Amino acid sequence: MTDQQTILLVDDSENDLVLMKLAFRKADFTTPLQTVYNGEEAIAYLAGEGRYSNRTQFPMPAVILLDLNMPMKNGFDVLTWLRSQPSLRKRISTIVLTASVRPEDVERAFDLGANSYLVKPTALEDLIAMIRCLRDWLRINHFPPLNEYVKR
Amino acid sequence: MPERQTQAMANQPPGLSNLCLAFTEHAPLPMATVEGATHIVRYANPAFCSLMNKPMEQLIGRPLSELLPEKDQCVALLDRVFRTGKPERHTEQEHSKPHPVFWSYTMWPVLTEKRLVGVIVQVTETAQFHGRTVAMNEALMLGAVQQHEIAEAADRLNAKLEQEITEREQAQKALMEAKAALADEAVLLERLVAERTAELTSTNKQLEAFVYTIAHDLRAPLRAMQGFSMMLIDNEGEALSATGQDHAQNISKSARFMDALLTDILALASITQQRIELVPTKLRTIVQAVLSRLAEEIQQHNALIETIGPWPTVLAHAPTLSQVLFNLLSNALKFTKPEVPPQIRLRVEEAPSSNPSAKPIQPGFVRVWVEDNGIGIAPEHQEQIFRLFMRLHRDTYSGTGVGLAIAQKGVERMGGTLGVESSLGQGSRFWFQLRKQH
Numbered sequence: 001m002t003d004q005q006t007i008l009l010v011d012d013s014e015n016d017l018v019l020m021k022l023a024f025r026k027a028d029f030t031t032p033l034q035t036v037y038n039g040e041e042a043i044a045y046l047a048g049e050g051r052y053s054n055r056t057q058f059p060m061p062a063v064i065l066l067d068l069n070m071p072m073k074n075g076f077d078v079l080t081w082l083r084s085q086p087s088l089r090k091r092i093s094t095i096v097l098t099a100s101v102r103p104e105d106v107e108r109a110f111d112l113g114a115n116s117y118l119v120k121p122t123a124l125e126d127l128i129a130m131i132r133c134l135r136d137w138l139r140i141n142h143f144p145p146l147n148e149y150v151k152r
Numbered sequence: 153m154p155e156r157q158t159q160a161m162a163n164q165p166p167g168l169s170n171l172c173l174a175f176t177e178h179a180p181l182p183m184a185t186v187e188g189a190t191h192i193v194r195y196a197n198p199a200f201c202s203l204m205n206k207p208m209e210q211l212i213g214r215p216l217s218e219l220l221p222e223k224d225q226c227v228a229l230l231d232r233v234f235r236t237g238k239p240e241r242h243t244e245q246e247h248s249k250p251h252p253v254f255w256s257y258t259m260w261p262v263l264t265e266k267r268l269v270g271v272i273v274q275v276t277e278t279a280q281f282h283g284r285t286v287a288m289n290e291a292l293m294l295g296a297v298q299q300h301e302i303a304e305a306a307d308r309l310n311a312k313l314e315q316e317i318t319e320r321e322q323a324q325k326a327l328m329e330a331k332a333a334l335a336d337e338a339v340l341l342e343r344l345v346a347e348r349t350a351e352l353t354s355t356n357k358q359l360e361a362f363v364y365t366i367a368h369d370l371r372a373p374l375r376a377m378q379g380f381s382m383m384l385i386d387n388e389g390e391a392l393s394a395t396g397q398d399h400a401q402n403i404s405k406s407a408r409f410m411d412a413l414l415t416d417i418l419a420l421a422s423i424t425q426q427r428i429e430l431v432p433t434k435l436r437t438i439v440q441a442v443l444s445r446l447a448e449e450i451q452q453h454n455a456l457i458e459t460i461g462p463w464p465t466v467l468a469h470a471p472t473l474s475q476v477l478f479n480l481l482s483n484a485l486k487f488t489k490p491e492v493p494p495q496i497r498l499r500v501e502e503a504p505s506s507n508p509s510a511k512p513i514q515p516g517f518v519r520v521w522v523e524d525n526g527i528g529i530a531p532e533h534q535e536q537i538f539r540l541f542m543r544l545h546r547d548t549y550s551g552t553g554v555g556l557a558i559a560q561k562g563v564e565r566m567g568g569t570l571g572v573e574s575s576l577g578q579g580s581r582f583w584f585q586l587r588k589q590h
Contacts, residue, residue, distance in 0.1 A: 013372055015372065015373075015375065015376040015379070015380075016372070016375065016376075018379075019375065019376070019379040019380075022379070022383060069368075099368050099371050099372060099375075100364075100368055101418070102364060120371075120375065122371060122374050122375050122378050122407065122408060122411040123378055123382075123404075123408055123411075124378060124379040124382040124383070125382070127379070
């Protein structure tokens with residue numbers, strides 16, 4: 001992957017988004033970050049609806065960092081929607097990034113097709129270390145091309 | 153044979169045998185035979201003649217009705233007997249005499265080769281045979297009375313039986329009703345139990361969700377506190393005084409501590425509520441896994457770990473057992489004497505205990521020991537240390553004060569017990585018992 005592939009960050013917490021961006025900076029991870037604040041926005045972004053139809057401004061992400069607890073459709077709803085998309089469902093990498101350590105949430109996330117489950121650490125330095133991992137992985141991972149066709 | 157008898161035999165209507173004739177001739181009761189249709193007397197025994205006060209010649213050939221009082225009834229009776237072929241009885245009061253006299257007639261048919269040929273009439277004047285008639289009547293009456301008494305007794309018995317039957321039926325009905333009521337109660341109780349269980353399950357779930365939500369939602373501000381205080385130090389460090397930086401560090405530290413507390417509380421709640429299934433678990437595997445998780449800490453503390461086998465298989469829940477061992481070993485690594493590297497020994501004891509003074513090992517159980525050379529625990533504190541948030545040395549040693557509470561709860565949920573032997577300055581020997589898998 002090049003550093004130009006977009007990561008879509010889905011989280012309803014302002015604080016967490018600020019800290020994430022800080023951690024990305026501290027980890028020397030310069031990949032473009034797009035942020036949306038809930039599940040509905042995330043689906044709209046991925047479907048290219050409304051303002052998100054402008055793919056120059058809002059490019060299709062290769063990776064989604066997905067929080068679970070959100071209003072207006074939560075992380076599980078986004079995963080469910082992705083599964084219904086014949087072209088996107090297997091090709092887009094979904095990493096759940098949540099504060100929840102509940103086993104049933106882990107199970108459900110994977111059952112709905114998540115590729116990874118990460119728990120938000122409390123300490124900032126641990127978050128930075130995690131983002132470094134993510135950065136290294138993204139650099140060595142090969143990503144498939146994405147078909148923009150979206151099933152309504 | 154006397155002449156009278158011969159004459160009688162000559163006159164005898166067909167069907168009368170010689171023997172019968174002999175009996176009839178000598179019978180004390182008056183007897184006569186008449187021809188069916190005509191009622192002509194064909195034969196009369198001496199008793200009959202004596203009763204009529206006439207000789208036989210005057211009686212033979214005369215219709216019976218002529219000889220007897222109250223003729224109409226007689227005739228009707230005769231006809232009936234002759235017609236139906238069934239014997240009949242009749243009693244007639246004769247009013248012609250000054251004192252009441254009753255005539256009793258018995259008539260029965262005479263058959264020759266199944267052909268009705270005549271009727272035998274037996275007549276009794278009660279007055280004349282007063283004693284016998286009365287006796288007969290009395291006998292009859294006695295019989296009747298006895299029969300009546302028997303009938304009454306039978307009726308009483310019947311009534312009693314019926315009552316008993318009724319009572320029994322009622323008792324059975326009551327029993328059936330009671331059974332039905334009991335069954336209904338049972339159904340009701342079962343439903344109540346099901347409802348309560350559902351309520352309890354629901355409450356448990358709510359509690360679980362509640363505990364989880366608290367921990368989860370409290371973490372978000374902790375992340376902010378921690379992250380932003382770090383950002384303060386990193387980004388605005390130059391603008392802050394040394395004291396300012398200290399404050400920022402404290403904020404960060406407090407946030408991290410609270411996070412550790414929340415983690416432990418969640419762990420305790422999980423161990424308390426989780427559905428646990430005990431399966432055969434290899435102790436060796438769990439011990440090795442926990443030791444590898446603590447590898448870095450073991451190295452940092454320069455600790456010496458000794459494991460003494462053999463390690464049996466126990467009935468346990470692997471994640472919980474891991475947690476228990478992890479907590480005990482963490483403590484052993486933490487509560488050390490200053491400048492003294494920790495020496496920790498892990499071993500298993502099977503029943504019977506080799507140490508006679510020690511508490512005996514429950515049969516079917518094994519005892520796992522985690523022994524250290526640390527600061528030890530005074531006897532008066534050995535019960536307190538298992539309490540939630542209890543930290544004996546909170547100034548000197550870090551920790552949330554939840555670790556031993558978790559370990560104890562975990563062992564309990566696996567059906568065992570946990571305890572400690574220790575004295576101040578002499579290290580501690582924590583032990584727990586688990587059921588052995590045979």
